[in-house]
Amino acid sequence: MRITHCEDQCLVALTASEASRLVDACALLVIAAESVPQASLPPEMATLLCELFDGLRQTTQTPPDSQPCG
Numbered sequence: 038m039r040i041t042h043c044e045d046q047c048l049v050a051l052t053a054s055e056a057s058r059l060v061d062a063c064a065l066l067v068i069a070a071e072s073v074p075q076a077s078l079p080p081e082m083a084t085l086l087c088e089l090f091d092g093l094r095q096t097t098q099t100p101p102d103s104q105p106c107g
Contacts, residue, residue: 056093063090 039050051059063086070078078086 051093060090060093063087063093 038052038055041048041050067078067083067086067090070076070083
């Protein structure tokens with residue numbers, strides 16, 4: 038994993054296996070929050086996790102040779 042800070046942004050570069058583990062972690066957090074009603078995620082956190090999950094899931098399902106870089 039490589040994290041670069043640029044003004045008010047944090048840019049994270051992940052290997053395919055790191056991205057896959059992050060997808061799993063997002064899914065586990067959402068499942069855990071849904072199973073315990075009093076521990077619901079704040080809306081902005083749930084949105085961020087869903088965006089991460091969707092974006093990384095698509096990346097981890099695409100064969101590495103066919104992915105565009107950049």
